[in-house]
């Protein structure tokens with residue numbers, strides 16, 4: 001007898017025929033009229049559960065992104081979101097080529113309609129939600145310097161349509177896309193509640209094969225009226241197989257997250273190395289500040305040779321670049337970010353004759369290295385450091401003073417992004433024969449120099465950036 005195993009009636013028939021006998025999947029398939037339509041294809045099943053797990057991650061990561069981890073979390077959220085978009089396009093193409101198994105003929109018409117409608121609504125949401133997210137980050141004029149990376153491997157470009165728009169329209173689009181993103185996500189959560197409710201009702205109340213045909217290892221609850229012991233065993237097996245599936249999904253998500261964290265930690269290590277480099281720099285760090293050869297060109301192009309100070313009798317100090325570093329310390333969304341600067345300095349300094357001392361530093365901004373490679377584009381962004389138009393920054397220190405605690409201060413002019421402003425900082429100095437070690441900390445108000453003007457939300461780098469300066473120099477004989 002040709003038999004369908006999906007319907008309630010079929011289940012009843014089964015109960016009568018084989019009370020207490022657990023049907024193996026093979027026997028189910030062998031007994032169905034059209035095995036190809038009895039359940040979803042493996043590809044459809046894998047995509048269904050992979051996307052379901054990714055959606056769970058998206059809801060969590062989107063709704064809990066706050067504080068110092070928000071930036072990294074949203075970077076991951078965007079990568080997973082774009083992946084969902086891609087998988088959904090593949091899934092839809094597959095679905096059009098491989099129709100879903102037919103619904104049980106005894107299912108009421110309204111339920112069939114609801115089932116189809118909800119499935120197509122899901123597909124629409126799985127496209128529209130990531131697209132709205134992509135629009136949100138592409139249109140946002142304030143964060144155009146933050147790229148969307150695919151798991152730190154490559155950059156997913158911003159959507160191109162917004163470049164030509166004025167800032168006000170871009171802000172409008174960003175706001176609308178954000179609202180749509182949130183609203184549709186909430187809508188999908190409601191749809192999911194119905195979807196899961198329906199799946200569980202089919203499985204536990206109707207006892208048909210709806211859940212089984214989408215979930216390998218889960219069997220329809222036919223024949224469940226057997227001997228109590230068999231029943232217990234079969235329930236146990238079902239729970240175990242559901243559990244295994246759950247563990248597999250969690251393991252996949254956890255493994256993905258672990259890989260991401262491992263990469264992030266490796267990235268952080270770069271930051272730590274740069275920080276340590278401040279105290280004990282290593283020449284192995286390729287991003288180490290300004291190998292002399294590297295900075296030679298701009299330095300010889302623009303730096304005075306300090307010969308006038310030398311003529312006046314001030315000793316000339318040659319920086320040992322591999323032991324020195326200038327590092328800007330800031331943050332994005334509270335997460336620390338460092339910019340290791342490439343520079344070259346000429347120093348004429350006499351601790352006993354500060355009046356004739358002077359220092360000139362030139363920074364090669366195009367070579368500055370941001371600790372998070374994803375933020376490197378902030379260096380060229382016209383709203384931020386715009387290195388294409390302003391490839392160098394300079395500091396000319398002209399006025400030194402010895403302070404009561406034995407440290408020194410220096411004042412002069414800092415030119416950054418084409419703006420020159422009075423600027424100074426204090427430092428400690430240790431001179432040991434012909435070797436001098438100087439450690440200082442400066443504070444730069446970025447707005448004074450038009451860096452990130454108007455970009456002052458809590459997610460943006462704070463207005464004040466600290467600059468750690470460590471300089472080791474040798475007296476020129």
Ligand code: HEM
Nearest residue numbers: 058059062063078081082084129130133134137148182185
């Ligand atoms: C199916 C995929 C996605 C789902 C389910 C999803 C869901 C969410 C949810 C629930 C939020 C929290 C909304 C709020 O309370 O503000 C959120 C925020 C966000 N999503 Fe998505 N998202 C997805 C894909 C994407 C994609 C592809 C991008 C960008 C390429 C993106 C970018 C963002 C951003 C930037 C936020 C933070 C908005 C803010 O609060 O400033 N999302 N997402």
Ligand code: HEM
Nearest residue numbers: 051052055095100115119122123192196199210211213214
């Ligand atoms: C956000 C997560 C989820 C999404 C986006 C989603 C989406 C979908 C879609 C679009 C289909 C239709 C497949 C097609 O015909 O092409 C489907 C089918 C199905 N889903 Fe989900 N689903 C999710 C989570 C779940 C969960 C948690 C369960 C189990 C409790 C589940 C159980 C099922 C079942 C049993 C079917 C087959 C229905 C049938 O045979 O008609 N889904 N799902």
